[in-house]
Amino acid sequence: MNLPDPRSPLSPLNPKRNPLGDISVLHVGVMLRAAEAEGVNVQDLKRRFQLSEQTLTSPAARISIPRFMRMGHAAIEACGNAGLGLRMGALSRPVDAGIAGLAGEAASTAGAGLLTLIRYSLLTSRNARGTPTAQPEKRRLQFYSIRPYNAFNYFVVDSVLAGWTQFLRTITGQWDVLERVTIEYPSTGMDELFETWFRCPVQFSAPVNSLTVRQDAWTRETMQAQPAMHEKLTQICDKELQEIQRGWTTGDQVRSLLTxxxxxxxxxxxxxxxxxxxxxxxxxxQLAAENTGFRELMDDTRKQLARDYIRETETSLSEIAWLLGFANPAALHKAYRRWFGVSPGEHRKQFRETTPQLLT
Known part of the structure; x- marks a missing residue:
C-alpha cells in the first residue's frame, strides 16, 4: 500500500500543515450525503468550498478543520436543520471511518469494535485540540473539548457522538445501545430531539462530550465478526499509524501535545x-539535535495557531487568548504584533478584504 510521505510539508499527515487540524474527505462525504438528504444543493456546496471530484475520491485527501466547520455551517444555513450532525451520524457507515471502520466491524464484540475506532482515529482526523479517548472499564467513549462553542462547531460534536452510536447500532443490529450521552455545550433547545435520537438521557452543559454504552451492547458479538479479517485489517491500520508517527520529529510530537x-x-x-x-x-x-528548543517551539506553535484562528475562524480575541494560554487579550495583542507587525484585529480585517471566500 502506497502511503503519503508523512515528512512532506504537503502531506495531510504532517502536523505542520493545517495547524488547527484536518479531516479525511470520507467524513466530508458523509456531510454531503446528509446535506443532500436535507434538500441542499450539494453541487453548489462543493463549488463554494472548492471540492473537486478528484479530491473527494482520493483516499489520502483531507481538508482543514476550519474549512470543514464552515462547510457544515453553510449546509445548516441552507437546509435550516440545526440538527444536521445527527443526520450525519444516521447516514454514516463503518466504511466511512476508513480501514479502521472495517476493522472495527469485523471485531469479535461491539466494545472491541468501538475501541478499534478510537485507537485509529488519527488515520482519518487530526485536531489540534486533542484525540478521542476510551474508558473500557466504564464502557465510555469521550470526544475532546472543542471550546469555545458556537454555530460553527455544535454539529461537529453531534456528528461524532451520533456517528459512534450509528456504528454501534450497525454492528450489533440493536437500536437501544446507550445508557447516557453528555454534551459539553449548553442546550440549544433541541433536548427532546436528541433524547429521541440517542434513545437515552442526554445532558447538556456537561463536563465532557461522551457516550456510555449499555453492558449488553458492549459485550454483544458483532454481526460481521471475523477474527482473521479483524487481525489483518488492524495490521494495516498499525502500519499506517506507524508511518504517521515515524515521520514525526520530536519537535512535531511536542507541537501536537502543546495545543x-x-x-x-x-x-x-x-x-x-x-x-x-x-x-x-x-x-x-533531542530538541537541540533538531536545532530548536522548547520555548522556541511553544512560541512558533502559538504563532501558527494564532494566525489560523484569526484567518480561519470568527473566534473572539479573548477566546483566542485563552486557547493559546495567554493571561489576557492584551498579552495576545502584544505577541501578535511581535509576530506579524500588525494587531490581530487589523490582520483579520486584511484577511477578510483580500480573501472574501474564507467567509463562505
Whole structure:
C-alpha cells in the first residue's frame, strides 16, 4: 500500500500543515450525503468550498478543520436543520471511518469494535485540540473539548457522538445501545430531539462530550465478526499509524501535545516531557539535535495557531487568548504584533478584504 510521505510539508499527515487540524474527505462525504438528504444543493456546496471530484475520491485527501466547520455551517444555513450532525451520524457507515471502520466491524464484540475506532482515529482526523479517548472499564467513549462553542462547531460534536452510536447500532443490529450521552455545550433547545435520537438521557452543559454504552451492547458479538479479517485489517491500520508517527520529529510530537494544554495556561517543559515518557533533560537534548528548543517551539506553535484562528475562524480575541494560554487579550495583542507587525484585529480585517471566500 502506497502511503503519503508523512515528512512532506504537503502531506495531510504532517502536523505542520493545517495547524488547527484536518479531516479525511470520507467524513466530508458523509456531510454531503446528509446535506443532500436535507434538500441542499450539494453541487453548489462543493463549488463554494472548492471540492473537486478528484479530491473527494482520493483516499489520502483531507481538508482543514476550519474549512470543514464552515462547510457544515453553510449546509445548516441552507437546509435550516440545526440538527444536521445527527443526520450525519444516521447516514454514516463503518466504511466511512476508513480501514479502521472495517476493522472495527469485523471485531469479535461491539466494545472491541468501538475501541478499534478510537485507537485509529488519527488515520482519518487530526485536531489540534486533542484525540478521542476510551474508558473500557466504564464502557465510555469521550470526544475532546472543542471550546469555545458556537454555530460553527455544535454539529461537529453531534456528528461524532451520533456517528459512534450509528456504528454501534450497525454492528450489533440493536437500536437501544446507550445508557447516557453528555454534551459539553449548553442546550440549544433541541433536548427532546436528541433524547429521541440517542434513545437515552442526554445532558447538556456537561463536563465532557461522551457516550456510555449499555453492558449488553458492549459485550454483544458483532454481526460481521471475523477474527482473521479483524487481525489483518488492524495490521494495516498499525502500519499506517506507524508511518504517521515515524515521520514525526520530536519537535512535531511536542507541537501536537502543546495545543490541548495551552487552554488558559502555559505548559511546562516538565509536563511535555512526562507525556512523552522521557526526562526534561532528554527532551531538551533531542530538541537541540533538531536545532530548536522548547520555548522556541511553544512560541512558533502559538504563532501558527494564532494566525489560523484569526484567518480561519470568527473566534473572539479573548477566546483566542485563552486557547493559546495567554493571561489576557492584551498579552495576545502584544505577541501578535511581535509576530506579524500588525494587531490581530487589523490582520483579520486584511484577511477578510483580500480573501472574501474564507467567509463562505
Amino acid at each position: 490541548p494544554l495551552f487552554r488558559g495556561e502555559t505548559p511546562s517543559l516538565e509536563t511535555i516531557a512526562s507525556k512523552l515518557g522521557i526526562t526534561p533533560w532528554t527532551l531538551q537534548r
